[in-house]
Amino acid sequence: MDKGKSEQRPVTVRDFAERKRKGEKLVVMTAYDALFGRLVDESGVDAILVGDSVGTAIMGYPSTLPVTLDHMIYHASAVRRGVKRALIIIDMPFLSYQASIESAVLNCGRAIQEAGSGAVKVEGGSPEMLDTVHALVRTGIPVMGHIGFTPQSVNTIGGARVQGREAEGAERLSTEANGLEQAGAFAIVLELVPAAVSERITAAIGIPTIGIGAGANCDGQVLVLPDVLGLNDTFEPKFLKRYAEMAGEVRAAIGAWARDVRNGTYPDAEHSF
Ligand code: KIV
Numbered sequence: 260m261d262k263g264k265s266e267q268r269p270v271t272v273r274d275f276a277e278r279k280r281k282g283e284k285l286v287v288m289t290a291y292d293a294l295f296g297r298l299v300d301e302s303g304v305d306a307i308l309v310g311d312s313v314g315t316a317i318m319g320y321p322s323t324l325p326v327t328l329d330h331m332i333y334h335a336s337a338v339r340r341g342v343k344r345a346l347i348i349i350d351m352p353f354l355s356y357q358a359s360i361e362s363a364v365l366n367c368g369r370a371i372q373e374a375g376s377g378a379v380k381v382e383g384g385s386p387e388m389l390d391t392v393h394a395l396v397r398t399g400i401p402v403m404g405h406i407g408f409t410p411q412s413v414n415t416i417g418g419a420r421v422q423g424r425e426a427e428g429a430e431r432l433s434t435e436a437n438g439l440e441q442a443g444a445f446a447i448v449l450e451l452v453p454a455a456v457s458e459r460i461t462a463a464i465g466i467p468t469i470g471i472g473a474g475a476n477c478d479g480q481v482l483v484l485p486d487v488l489g490l491n492d493t494f495e496p497k498f499l500k501r502y503a504e505m506a507g508e509v510r511a512a513i514g515a516w517a518r519d520v521r522n523g524t525y526p527d528a529e530h531s532f
Contacts, residue, residue, distance in 0.1 A: 270305050270346040272378055272401040272445040278305070278478070279467040285446075285479025287348075287469055288487070291317050291334045295484060296341030306346040308380065308403075308481060309335040311353070311411070316485045323410045326352040328366055335374035348403055349376035353411045356381050360394045367400050377401065380448065382409035384435025389442040396443030404439035406432055407473065408451035419496070421472070423456045436460045436468070448481060449473040451498075472498035 278285050286303075289310040290296040299307055310316075313334050314326040328351075335349040349370045356363035367379045378401035381392065392402050407422045416422075423429040432452060439447050446467045449457045454474025461468045461477055470477030485491040486499050492506035519525035 267344060269344055269377075272346065274305070274346075275446050275467050276465075279465070285467055285469060287479060287481035289316070289481070289484045290338050290341075291484075293337045293341035296338035296347075299484065300342040300345045304345050305479070306348055307338060307342060308348045309338050309350060309374075309376070310380075310483065311350040312483050314352075316483055316491060322413055324353050324413070328352055328355045328369065331355075332370060332374045335370065335376050339375040346378060347374075347376045348378045348380050349374055350380045356391060357383075357388075360391050363391045364394055364398050364400075367395050367402075368398065371400055378403055378445065380405055382406075382411050384432075384439055386438070389438045392439060392442040392444055402442075402444045403446045403448060403469075404436075404444040405448040405450065406435045406439070406452075407449045410450075419451065421451045421453065423452050429453075429456045429459075432456060433460055433463065436464050440464045440466050446479075449477060472496065 275285060285305045287306045287308055288299050288304045289308045289312055290299045291309060291313045296307060309331065311323040311326045311331065313330065314320040314323040318326070320326070331349055331352050335347065338347055351367060351370065355366040370376060370379055379395065380403040381388065382405040384404065384406045392404065395402050408416065408419055410419070413419065423432045436447055444466060446469055448469050448471065449460065450471045450473065452470070452473040454476060457468060457470055457473040458476035467478035469479040469481050471481050482499070486494055487502050489501040489504040490506050490509070492504070516525060
């Protein structure tokens, strides 16, 4: 993406509000290390979410539940070292913010302090979570909310299911979104939500909605990097559009190198001292 000079300064949470006001879409992509953090940043996205999707996308776990705060700080610190401009949002993992407001403040504070992130993301919109978000914001920690399908509750939800299909569920999502705005969140991820429901929520609140499987009318979109690149070629949810097929390219490249090593054509004179 081509950016003017004024667009080269680091993105802040204030820019999120401004972009919604101007009706400009926000682009958020996940990354988990310095190499891809740099490449994603150089592509001109607004924010990089160091998602706890690292658990499933990179670490090989069946869900995000085994991911710890130490894992997240490790990955977010690496992303920090690769990124110059995009806002870095660190996803708070399971059990790092649910037990009490005090532990949430201390753990989110640690994530900001040790990983150098500009904001945190937490899942849920219950009254208890709204109190936590309020306390975090009062402490000076910008918070992105996350409602709809919340992967850390996969065991109570019973799988990755679309949320808010029925009127009652849709009403609950609207109440949660309003509550998160009132509590001081600067943006809200809507995951696996019918397009009509996210459209209503987006129109009703003053902070940006960032959709994943939530239709076109959110204020922005987020996707998981290895899915978009086709590196994770076994994951094919309805909402995902792949913009590359890199898994095949990786296998082909390594396979070609292995053939050259085995038949003695690598390294040749050009690649030797
Ligand atoms: O962990 C993650 O990558 C996320 C996004 C899918 C929103 O929470």
